Amino acid sequence: MGIKEILKSELKHARELRYLEINFKPELCQGVWQCYEVCPVGKWQPNYESRKVLLLDEPTCIACGACVLQCPQGAISLEI
């Protein structure tokens, strides 16, 4: 891969980072609460009745990726 391609992919990556948003599939959630345990900005709230976590509608997400990595069900992803 030439320098040009590397630069291009880096630019693309940087641009994408800016617009990342959480994509949550509640049907996969098993109520493990790991996302709630690790989120540093309070985007997740456990709902003990439905046994599924709630994704709060607040613009606080910093796209750190902690919830994505810790969800054992793969119910969370960061997408543009």
Added chain:
Amino acid sequence: MATVFMKWLETRPGSFERGIKILTLGRIERVRKQIAREFVQPGYNVLDIGCGTGQLTILMAACGAQVTAIDVSGRMLEEAQANIEVTDLVERITLHQLDVTQLGQALEGEKYDLITCSLVLSELRPETRAFTLRTARTLLKPTGRLIIVDEVVPEGLVRRVLYWLVRAPLALLTWLVTRTSTNPLQTLDSLIKDAGLTQTLCEDYLGGSLLLLGVGQTPISVPDQNTLADYPRLEHRVTLKTILLDFASYLFRIIPPYTKVKTGLYRIGNPGLHSAVLVTGNYDLTVRRLVKQIDRKLDCWLVVADSHGINVWCAAGGGHFTAEAVISAMNTCGIDQVVDHHALILPQLCANGVDGWKVRRETGWGVHWGPIRASDIPDYLAAGRKKTEGMRHVRFQLPSRLEMTTVMLVFYGLFAALLGIIFWRPFVWTILALMIVISYIYGAALPWIPGRDGLEKGAALSMLTILGLWTWSFGWERLPPLNLFNWSLGLGFLAFFIGAEFQGMSPQMRGEQSNWIVEGLVGLAVLLLYGAGRVLFGGG
């Protein structure tokens, strides 16, 4: 509130397990797994008091322990026997039909590493409870541990009201069917103390109505002194050296090389067998700041894992602090030899890089995400590894903002000074002074500057700076048009650059790299305007 139904369920062992699972919202299953994972080690001699249908017994035997399980109900034991026979653990489990009051005589002379007492105490009369705990104490090895899982009346008025509201109908129903009831525990603390035991761990579930307690015979059991000497003690001290180090790391935070701490196991205070195990990265400043917050407040073990000399959050985000680093540190540091539990506390902010499930799988330790700030660790541990909402959230308050402003200023200040000396020697001090003033104002006023990210806030800061410049020029010392134009361009860009770059110093780092592209483009535009200005205003 689970146990109120148990009397009824016990009359029908077949549905007992299902009933308990429903009543504890499935919690009991996870609590059992946690006990097996964190407190059982291969070769342990374990006593399970009130084994019921043997679920916990089987889990513990599967971890390599030799388990003696007792229950008063013959039908329950039949069910347990059937459950055990379908596993390959028959050799590791001995069942006895015993009442807790017969425990002492029946098992006299036996000593156990671990005794579990799950959903038993609340079914007993108060005097029998005390007797059970005293007997358990005589059956524990000196370093052994008693784990109690039981129903309690939660603390706090709201929780209590909720609890009784849910419990009352269940209790009535149970009483109608079986003419018995259970007594949730209220006075565990004094019971434990009276039995000559010390509580070392406490966790609660289900709105505080289900409690897991770890109880030991002695307050702190210290391993062999020779072994201890292998693990250096970290202390918080203030000496000339630490002051200079703090000062240097304050100023040159983001300029390599980063000072590293040797990875491995360290002592903080006088940790013992039951003490908490914390993990952190190997950046010198991280370790010193952590120790400063917890030394003299806690006795605990600290595992320093390789984070390439970078702070926990950045290292995890950048792929330098990983599950592999934690696993490797855990496997090589010798922590298994000095504690009797398997509960690991990782910093919450490494969760974006350290895969907790991989650590759980490969070390067999339970992973708990600690608080964000080290200063919250003592409260977090005292509350039984419970985080308040405040402990979970990253804040970027004034002291942190000013600190990061300084860190950024030193880095870019050196660049600016170099450029200034080469190109604009007469103005170098003015430029540096303005840079410092703009940066600190920005750092202090960050939350109130409009814009949702560094670029927008930088643009706003740029406008404010130019406005300030013009006010000064028209109000105090009028500049020639070309000079005013050039200063506006220069300072405007400087302010924009500071605003955009400060994003990388803040928790809101996302997309920070793309700021560089915009900064470059804006820089080019400014250069073009600078050229255009010369033409417009006729040379200069």
